[in-house]
Amino acid sequence: MLKLHKLKIIKQELVAPGYQRLTLAGGIAALAGQFVQVRVSETCDPFLRRPISVHHCTEDRLVLLYRTVGRGTALLAAKKAGETLDLLGPLGSSFPLTDRPSAVVVAGGIGAAPLYCLLQALKQAGKQVSFFYGARNQAELLLRDEYRALVANYSEATDDGSAGTRAVVTQLATPAFASLDATVYACGPSPMLREVARLADYYGRSCFVSLEAQLACGVGACLGCVVPVKGQEQYRRVCVDGPVFAAGEVFFC
Amino acid sequence: MLSPDLTVKIAGVVLANPVMPASGCFGYGEEYAPFFDLRRLGAIVVKGTTAEPCAGNPPPRLAETPGGMLNAIGLQNPGAVAAREKISALWQSSVPVIVNVSGHSAAQYRDVIELLDDLAAVAAYEINISCPNVKAGGMAFGTDPAVVAGLVRELRGATKKPLIIKLSPNVTDITAIARAAEEGGADALSLINTLLGMAIDIERRRPVLANLTGGLSGPAIKPVALRMVWQVTSAVEIPVIGMGGISGARDALEFLMAGASAVAIGAANFTNPLVCPETVEGISDYLAEHGFASVKEIVGLAKKEWS
Numbered sequence: 001m002l003k004l005h006k007l008k009i010i011k012q013e014l015v016a017p018g019y020q021r022l023t024l025a026g027g028i029a030a031l032a033g034q035f036v037q038v039r040v041s042e043t044c045d046p047f048l049r050r051p052i053s054v055h056h057c058t059e060d061r062l063v064l065l066y067r068t069v070g071r072g073t074a075l076l077a078a079k080k081a082g083e084t085l086d087l088l089g090p091l092g093s094s095f096p097l098t099d100r101p102s103a104v105v106v107a108g109g110i111g112a113a114p115l116y117c118l119l120q121a122l123k124q125a126g127k128q129v130s131f132f133y134g135a136r137n138q139a140e141l142l143l144r145d146e147y148r149a150l151v152a153n154y155s156e157a158t159d160d161g162s163a164g165t166r167a168v169v170t171q172l173a174t175p176a177f178a179s180l181d182a183t184v185y186a187c188g189p190s191p192m193l194r195e196v197a198r199l200a201d202y203y204g205r206s207c208f209v210s211l212e213a214q215l216a217c218g219v220g221a222c223l224g225c226v227v228p229v230k231g232q233e234q235y236r237r238v239c240v241d242g243p244v245f246a247a248g249e250v251f252f253c
Numbered sequence: 254m255l256s257p258d259l260t261v262k263i264a265g266v267v268l269a270n271p272v273m274p275a276s277g278c279f280g281y282g283e284e285y286a287p288f289f290d291l292r293r294l295g296a297i298v299v300k301g302t303t304a305e306p307c308a309g310n311p312p313p314r315l316a317e318t319p320g321g322m323l324n325a326i327g328l329q330n331p332g333a334v335a336a337r338e339k340i341s342a343l344w345q346s347s348v349p350v351i352v353n354v355s356g357h358s359a360a361q362y363r364d365v366i367e368l369l370d371d372l373a374a375v376a377a378y379e380i381n382i383s384c385p386n387v388k389a390g391g392m393a394f395g396t397d398p399a400v401v402a403g404l405v406r407e408l409r410g411a412t413k414k415p416l417i418i419k420l421s422p423n424v425t426d427i428t429a430i431a432r433a434a435e436e437g438g439a440d441a442l443s444l445i446n447t448l449l450g451m452a453i454d455i456e457r458r459r460p461v462l463a464n465l466t467g468g469l470s471g472p473a474i475k476p477v478a479l480r481m482v483w484q485v486t487s488a489v490e491i492p493v494i495g496m497g498g499i500s501g502a503r504d505a506l507e508f509l510m511a512g513a514s515a516v517a518i519g520a521a522n523f524t525n526p527l528v529c530p531e532t533v534e535g536i537s538d539y540l541a542e543h544g545f546a547s548v549k550e551i552v553g554l555a556k557k558e559w560s
Contacts, residue, residue: 004526047520088526227312235312
C-alpha cells in the first residue's frame with residue numbers, strides 16, 4: 001500500500017567512493033523495480049523529493065543503494081544512523097516474472113541497484129539467471145560478492161578492463177541473448193538500454209527495462225516525467241506507468 | 254470552545270474550508286485519494302482540460318530550481334469528453350469540483366464548457382488565460398485587458414455556472430487585467446499562475462526544458478504572489494483565490510490576511526501529499542488560538558491593520 005513512511009536509519013555505509021548503502025528499519029512491501037521518493041531536506045531547498053530505487057526489501061528492512069550525484073543525494077548521504085527518513089512509497093511498476101525458464105539480467109553502473117531485488121525474486125522462482133554487470137571500472141562494480149551469490153552465471157565488464165572483460169556489457173551479454181530461452185531485464189544508462197532492447201528484439205526475447213527521469217510528484221499527478229510511446233503521439237509517466245516498461249513500449253530519452 | 258467556522262463562499266459556491274489543490278498539481282484527484290479523504294478539501298480544482306485530448310510537450314518537462322521548480326507540461330490532458338467520467342467520479346466525494354478550462358482560442362474554451370456544462374458535478378469553471386506553456390492561447394489571452402474582458406463576456410454567455418478567471422503574473426499591471434475580467438462578468442479571480450522562467454544545463458550547453466521556457470512555481474514565488482493578491486483584492490470587488498508558493502498554514506494565512514477569500518496549493522503537494530489537509534487543520538488551530546470565530550474574520554485583516 002502506497003503511503004508516507006517515517007523510517008529510522010539503521011546504517012549508512014560508503015560501499016565505494018561516491019556510492020552509499022542506506023539501511024532503514026521497517027518494511028514497505030516493495031516489489032522488484034519499485035522506488036521510493038525520499039525527502040532529503042526539512043527546508044524547501046532542495047524543493048523536490050529524490051527518487052531512489054529499492055535495492056532490497058524484507059519484512060522489517062528497506063535498503064537503498066545510491067550514487068551521490070548532486071546536492072540532494074549529498075544531503076541524504078550525510079544522514080546518520082538514528083535519524084528518521086521521510087519517504088513515500090513503494091511507487092511505480094515492477095519487473096514481471098514470465099514463464100521462461102531463464103533470465104538474462106543486464107546492469108550498467110548504479111542501474112544494478114534495483115536489480116538486486118529482481119535477482120532475489122528470480123532465484124526464488126527457480127529461474128536460471130545470467131547476470132551481466134557493467135561499470136566504468138572495478139571500484140564502481142558495487143557489492144560484487146552479494147550479486148554473484150544470487151546467480152548461476154555472473155560476468156563483469158568494465159570500460160578500463162580493471163575487472164572482468166574490457167568491453168561494453170551488452171557485447172558480453174550478446175551470446176546469452178542468442179542461446180538462452182530467456183526473458184531479458186535491464187537497468188542502466190539509456191545507450192545501454194537501447195542496445196539491450198535492440199538485441200532482445202533481434203533474438204525475439206521479451207525484455208523489460210527500468211527507466212530514470214526527473215520526477216516531481218512521483219505519484220502520477222504532475223505529468224512531468226513522461227517518455228514518448230512508440231508509434232503514437234502519446235506519453236507515459238515514468239513514475240506510475242513505469243519505471244519498468246516493456247522495452248518495445250516506449251522510447252528511451 | 255467551538256471549533257472555528259471555516260466555511261467560505263466563492264462565486265456563490267459554499268466551500269467547507271478555504272483550501273483547495275491548484276490545477277495541474279492534483280490531476281483529477283485519483284492520485285492523492287490513497288493519502289487522505291478528499292472530503293477534507295474545500296474544493297478540488299482539476300487539471301487544465303481542453304476540448305480535444307492533448308498529448309502535451311515533449312520531455313524534459315521539469316527543472317528543479319532553488320525553492321521551486323520549472324514545468325512545461327503543455328496541458329497534457331485526456332480532453333473534455335474523457336474528463337467527464339473523472340469529474341463525475343470525483344463528485345462522489347461531495348467536494349465541489351472546479352474545472353480548469355484551457356484552450357488556444359475563444360471557441361475552444363467555449364467547446365470545453367459546452368461539453369461539460371450539463372454535469373451537476375461541475376460547481377464552477379476556472380478559466381485558464383494564463384498558461385505559459387502553450388504556443389497560442391493560454392497566457393496570450395491573459396495579458397491584454399481588452400481581450401480578457403471580451404473573452405470573459407463571451408464565456409459568460411455560454412454558461413450559468415460561476416466563472417473564476419485565473420490570472421497570469423507575467424504582466425506589467427495585474428490589476429488592469431483583474432478589473433477587465435471583473436467588467437467582463439467574472440464571478441471570482443484566481444492568482445497567480447506560474448512565472449515564466451528557464452534553466453540552462455551547462456554540461457550539455459543547452460536549455461533544460463524541451464519547451465525552452467517553463468512556469469516557475471514553489472516557495473520561491475510566494476512573495477510575488479502575495480503582493481499581487483494584495484494589489485488585486487484592492488482593485489476589484491469579486492473574491493480572489495490566492496495561490497503561489499503556499500506550503501502550509503502559515504503561508505495560507507498570509508494570503509487570507511492579504512485579502513484572498515480562499516487559497517490553492519500547488520507544487521507543495523509534490524513534496525508533501527498531505528499539505529492540503531494539514532493546511533486546513535493549521536488554519537483552524539490558528540483561528541482557535543487567536544480567538545477568531547470564523548475564517549472570514551481574517552480575510553484582508555492585514556489591510557485593515559495597514560490603513
